[in-house]
Structure formats: C-alpha cells, structure tokens
Amino acid sequence: MLSSPIVLRIPPSMQMTDEEFFEFCQINRDLRIERNKYGEISIMPPTGSETGNRNFNVALQLGIWAEQDGTGICFDSSTGFTLSTGAERSPDASWIKLERWNALSREQQEKFAPICPDFVIELRSPTDNLKPLQEKMDEYMREPGIQLGWLIDRKNRQVYIYRPGMSEECLDNPDSVSGDPALPGFVLNMSKIW
Secondary structure, three states: OOOOOEEEOOOHHHOOOHHHHHHHHHHOOOOEEEEOOOOOEEEEOOOOHHHHHHHHHHHHHHHHHHHHHOOEEEEOOOOOEEOOOOOEEOOOEEEEEHHHHHOOOHHHHHOOEOOOOOEEEEEEOOOOOHHHHHHHHHHHHOOOOOOEEEEEEOOOOEEEEEOOOOOOEEEEOOOEEEOOOOOOOOEEEHHHOO
16 A cells, blocks of 8 residues: 655656646546645645544644634535645645635636645655655745644654744644634644654
8 A cells, every 4th residue: 555655757848838747637537646846746645544534633623613713615625725825735634714715706616726725734644755745845934924833743743833024933742733823712622643
C-alpha cells in the first residue's frame, strides 16, 4: 500500500492548463491530487482510518463554529484551491469569509477556486514527513487573504500556528487552540484530535 505521495514531474511542453488539470482530477476523483507551483503533481495515499476520524473531528468543530458565526464557509479535504503561484492545494480543512467567496464568479466557485482560504488546517498523518507540510504552510502564508494556519502534528502532539508576516509559533500538547482574532470565538478542542 502507498504510504507517501508519488510525485510526477511533467516536462514543460506537457504542462496542463488549469482547466486540463481540473479535468484530470475529475476523471481521477478517487485520488487525492495536488499540483505545486512548478507543475509537479503529487498523488497522495488515502489517510488511515484513525487519521480520517481525527480530520473529521477537526472539520466538524470548525463547521459547527462557522454555522454559528455565519461570516464564512468551510471546506473539507477534497476541495482544491488555485493559489496565486498557480499551485493547486487541498488543505485538510479550511474557511473563507463570505465576502471573499461571494466575490468569485459561479464558474470559479465550481472549479478549483482561484483563492487562498482565510484559514487553513493541515493534519499530519503518521506517515507524513513534517518538512513538506511546513513548506506547504509557508506557501499558504505568502498568499493574499490568508489570516491563519494550523499544522497539527499528532505524532509529537504539537500545533504549529502560522500567521502572515510572523514567525511560526509551536504549542506543545495543548488542550485547545484558539482561532482569535482571525476566527473570533473558534476554539479547537484537541481531546478528539490527539
């Protein structure tokens, strides 16, 4: 069984347009696919059941807060976003303010929306290397619109907090993590995540 991503390097003459990449992902919808700013395609293995459950709990808590807050909408790990660099990324959970989302056309919303979420969460699976996830978080932090990112490292029971223009912060074995001020009132209870 595949335990780490397969990276496909595509010659420049064979690079896919955004439209072609979206179609490629649609006809391979059972695969988790991302593309970096260099056009390299990563095919990620499905998560294990335990990681899937933990990711569900992250998304559930974020979704409940978002429904109560009403100022934005959430997305799950199967959602692709096209970043300003041309990379297509799929955070494990994300949230976008309604005014930013509603500024996109219907067609943009139906494909890999050309927007970076205001808030992204990546959850490290037991087989994930930490460095590529940290690089992905750094990539998000250079994007217009991003306000906050969390990299949850279950293996070491740490949460890395990313804010644009600031150094990352690392919390060791927190009971909860607060989204304030970017997500007022959102607190992730870590008991269901660890």
